[in-house]
Amino acid sequence: DTAVSQTPKYLVTQMGNDKSIKCEQNLGHDTMYWYKQDSKKFLKIMFSYNNKELIINETVPNRFSPKSPDKAHLNLHINSLELGDSAVYFCASSQKAGGVVEQYFGPGTRLTVT
């Protein structure tokens, strides 16, 4: 069974468009995250939710807006897409919030903005 899933796997779109990426975890975890991985492979945390409450909001443009309808789902909406938004976006989850627990990553969504 898939633990952390994301849709879509690939997303190709033009500058200026608005798009969403969805994430779901069936592990019963309380905490979910969004990471951005650029072409140099650096993993940069963007947001984290614990029991639907936003607990991490890194320096990310306002065009990015996360939404957690319940603790098993965390979606990412991006407005007015720019070329620099091209990256792989990973969703992750952990049993609880904190810096001492394993994070389980989704398969990633490769976003290409043309």
Place this chain on the structure above:
Amino acid sequence: GENVEQHPSTLSVQEGDSAVIKCTYSDSASNYFPWYKQELGKRPQLIIDIRSNVGEKKDQRIAVTLNKTAKHFSLHITETQPEDSAVYFCAAGYSSASKIIFGSGTRLSIRP
């Protein structure tokens, strides 16, 4: 804030030889140090972690060492195999933090 530096950025070793990746962290409160492996086109996955109450941990061909005084920790892979080729990330975290901090990654290539 917390910073994790990882070296080298790329590493190429002969199959069968050992590989060592090193990381340093800045926040002395850090007490959890995981290592993630990311194969090409795949998701990062935890391969081993160590907590600050131990200095070394082994799991078959991989081992991690921790020097809290120097704020260093390292990943050692012995008898490397082609399937060890991947990007490896170190990370550091502590109990009251809400996140872990990842290093910049090491691309390990195993030469046949």
